[in-house]
Amino acid sequence: MSRFTAAVVQMRSTAQPHVNIAAMDDLVRAAAAQGAHYVQTPEMTGIVQQSRKEFFSTLKDQAEDPVVAHAANLAAELGIHLHIGSTPIAAGDGRAANRAFVFGPDGTLLTRYDKIHMFDVDLDNGETWRESAVYQPGNETCILEALGAKFGIAICYDVRFPHLHDAYARAGVNVLTGPSCFTRQTGQAHWHVLLRSRAIETGSFMIAAAQGGDHEDGRATFGHSIIVDPWGVVLAEVAGEEPGLALAEIDTTLSQTARAKVPNLSNRRDFNPPKAKQTT
Structure with a gap:
C-alpha cells in the first residue's frame, strides 16, 4: 500500500479536557466520514492553559488521561490510524511530558513520542515562552511504520531543527509530522516556509495539524493546518484560524521520485567544522 488519505484536524483547544475531547471527536469523525485513513490532531489537543497552577491540577497519568482513553476507543470505532499530535501528561518530576500518541485501527497504542525541543523564546511585543519550566524534554526519536509509509514523529518547535528531520529521512522516513500550537506571531512569519522547507530538503511529505x-x-x-508533498507543493490547508479539517492523498512513491530528482541526501558530504579566521 503506497497510497492513503490523510487528514489534519484544526482545533481551538480550551483549558477543559472534556470540551476538547468533544471537539476532537466531532472533527475526527468528520475526517473519517470523508475517507481519511490517518487523522492527525494538533499539539496540546487536550489542554491549552497558561496558568501553571490550573494546568498542573488538570494533569493525569497516561493510564488515567481521558484524551488518551477516548482517542484509543475512537480509533477502534472508526477503524483509522489516529495521531494525537500531543497532549500533556504527568511526568512524575513536577513537570509534564508534551506527548504524542498514535493509535491503530483496533485502538492499540502503536507508539508515543515526547517533544524534544523546548520553546524557550522572547518574541516581539513582550511575548515570552519558557516550555522547559513546565515540560520535561524527550530525548528519543520515533519512527512508525504504517499504511505503507514510514512516519517521523515530531511536535511544533521541533520543526526548526533540520538535523532531526534529516536524521528521520536518512532512516527511511517519507512522511514527516509537525502537529503544532504555533503562536500567531511566529506563524505569520515562519509557518509555511518552515514546513515546506523540511519537506523539500528531505523529499518527504509533511503533515501538520495546528491550533x-x-x-x-x-x-x-496561527492555524493553517497543512499537508505538503515532497516537492514542497501544498496539497491541502485549512484556510485561516477557525477549527476545521483538510484532506489529501498521500502517495509515498512521490518521495522516491523527489529524492531521485534531487538526491541531496546521498550527495551530502562531511566537512571540517568552521574555524575563526586568523587576522594579523
Missing part, C-alpha cells in the same frame, strides 16, 4: 485562533487562556495561535 488556531484566540484561546480562552489569552494566547493566539
